[in-house]
Amino acid sequence: MEHQHEGHDHRHHDHQHHEPGHGGAGRVSWATAARATLHCLTGCAIGEVLGMVIGTALGWGNVPTMVLAIVLAFFFGYALTLRGILAAGVGLRTAVRVALAADTLSIAVMELIDNGVIALWPGAMDAHLSDPLFWIVLAIALAAAFVITTPVNKWMIGRGKGHAVVHQYHH
Numbered sequence: 001m002e003h004q005h006e007g008h009d010h011r012h013h014d015h016q017h018h019e020p021g022h023g024g025a026g027r028v029s030w031a032t033a034a035r036a037t038l039h040c041l042t043g044c045a046i047g048e049v050l051g052m053v054i055g056t057a058l059g060w061g062n063v064p065t066m067v068l069a070i071v072l073a074f075f076f077g078y079a080l081t082l083r084g085i086l087a088a089g090v091g092l093r094t095a096v097r098v099a100l101a102a103d104t105l106s107i108a109v110m111e112l113i114d115n116g117v118i119a120l121w122p123g124a125m126d127a128h129l130s131d132p133l134f135w136i137v138l139a140i141a142l143a144a145a146f147v148i149t150t151p152v153n154k155w156m157i158g159r160g161k162g163h164a165v166v167h168q169y170h171h
Contacts, residue, residue, distance in 0.1 A: 033154035036163035040106045040153075041146050043077030044114065048138065050076075052129060062125045066118075070111050077107040081166060102166045109152050110145040117141035 051069025060068070078099045085095040118124045118141050127134035156162030 028154050028158040030150070030154065032163075033150050033157060036153045036157060036166075037106065037110075037146055037150040039080060039163070040077050040103055040110055040149065041142060043075075043080045043103075044073040044107060044110050044145070045142055047071070047073030047076040048114065048142075052134075056129055066115060070115065073111055073114075074107050077103050077110075085166065098166060101161070102163050105156065106149055106153055106162060110149045113145040113148050114141045117144050 048069045051072040052065060054072075055065025055068050078096075081099040081103050082095050085098055086092065090098070118137055121137045121141075123133060124137040127137065153162055
């Protein structure tokens with residue numbers, strides 16, 4: 001098995017710099033950044049939809065529902081990262097630190113864009129779950145968040161931060 005510390009570090013080094021010439025953000029592939037962003041997007045989408053469903057079911061107004069959706073987006077974003085790190089046999093305390101370091105900026109940017117689009121789109125804040133407008137605007141908001149967050153993740157991974165930190169535990 002190659003889970004000894006030496007082989008582990010070597011694979012992390014190779015994974016962090018996907019192209020020759022270790023020079024930073026420009027050396028990380030867009031595909032790697034997109035995969036990291038899609039990972040965060042999945043957790044954010046689960047949290048957003050669940051928050052909207054719970055807020056709507058409880059008859060909450062827009063602000064408390066949005067706050068719940070954001071909190072749940074962070075929770076599920078971190079939870080998906082934690083699951084992978086814990087599966088690699090890392091202790092809980094280290095796994096939590098890695099997840100926080102890896103995902104906080106990514107999820108924050110994603111939530112800012114996502115919720116900004118929803119808040120600014122006419123009628124979106126008042127659309128109900130049964131209204132096609134809700135789902136259309138949510139899809140557009142999540143797509144915009146993905147497009148804007150991917151370069152952020154590319155930049156972070158190129159500097160050994162963000163999901164670059166997670167990759168040393170995944171392989």
